[in-house]
Amino acid sequence: MEPLHEPVLRWYDAHARDLPWRRPDATPWAVLVSEFMLQQTPVARVLPAFPAWLERWPTPAALADAPSGEAVRAWGRLGYPRRALRLHAAATLIVEDHGGEVPAGYDDLLALPGVGEYTAAAVASFGFGARHAVLDTNVRRVLARAVQGVALPTVSVTRGERTLAASLVPDREPARWAVAVMELGAMVCTATAPRCDPCPIADRCAWRAAGGPPYDGPPRKPQPYDGTDRHCRGALLAVLRDADGPVREELDKAWPDTPQRTRALAGLLDDGLVVERAGRGYALPG
């Protein structure tokens, strides 16, 4: 039978989105920045933030030279602002340990703060054309359906998935396969209401062949937000991002519940997202 990658690559050739971090002139640094921004964040929200970031900090050295608080401020409302701090720390480490060049090796990438299994494989693959299994939520869903015949993958990556994903990587154009299967998951084999009609592998999809049975695994935990400490942290950080200098009363106003505000602020200080300015209030790190 025709290998799985062939119809997927043909589909990708015809339907790939023109995303800035996929262009031939995208540097490994640009790829790294895009991957940080895309962690748990939709493409549509990254699209405007990505070029603005690169224009300001076109190299790891440029970002490393800036205060970490400026990275947090520029991160804006992308969410999970610790990513900005980690990207800044990664840039610093790239300057210190790799001469200012994003390392090409998986292990060196994995050693960078904020870079896990997925991001290391993605940067090695998209930034350098290396051959890696790139297993993100999109790919996991495609494989769960097409190969395993179930509606959705398990909560965490299994050994079996890694083995399966590795077995599917072609020798020719491995990075193109990685981006193609991700794109298929993002645009066609979506989490809800998959569009099987245009799917290039619908005729060999195990899930479809089984009649599209619903997800039957353990219940997935919903993620509350309203009124949580996370919500409070977000509100406090929004004030700090918009402030020029140290603030105190603005924070009190932004979140009147004092015990929770105090707890959240302590967490932000602990994370290094906020610093205290001797007796004058709080600010982003200088």
Next chain:
DNA sequence: TAAACGTGGTC
């Protein structure tokens, strides 16, 4: 391993 960690769009 489970829980924490932002934010906003969608059906």
Next chain:
DNA sequence: TGACCAAGTTT
């Protein structure tokens, strides 16, 4: 309207 979801990592 509200629950679900989005190119994860860290502890």
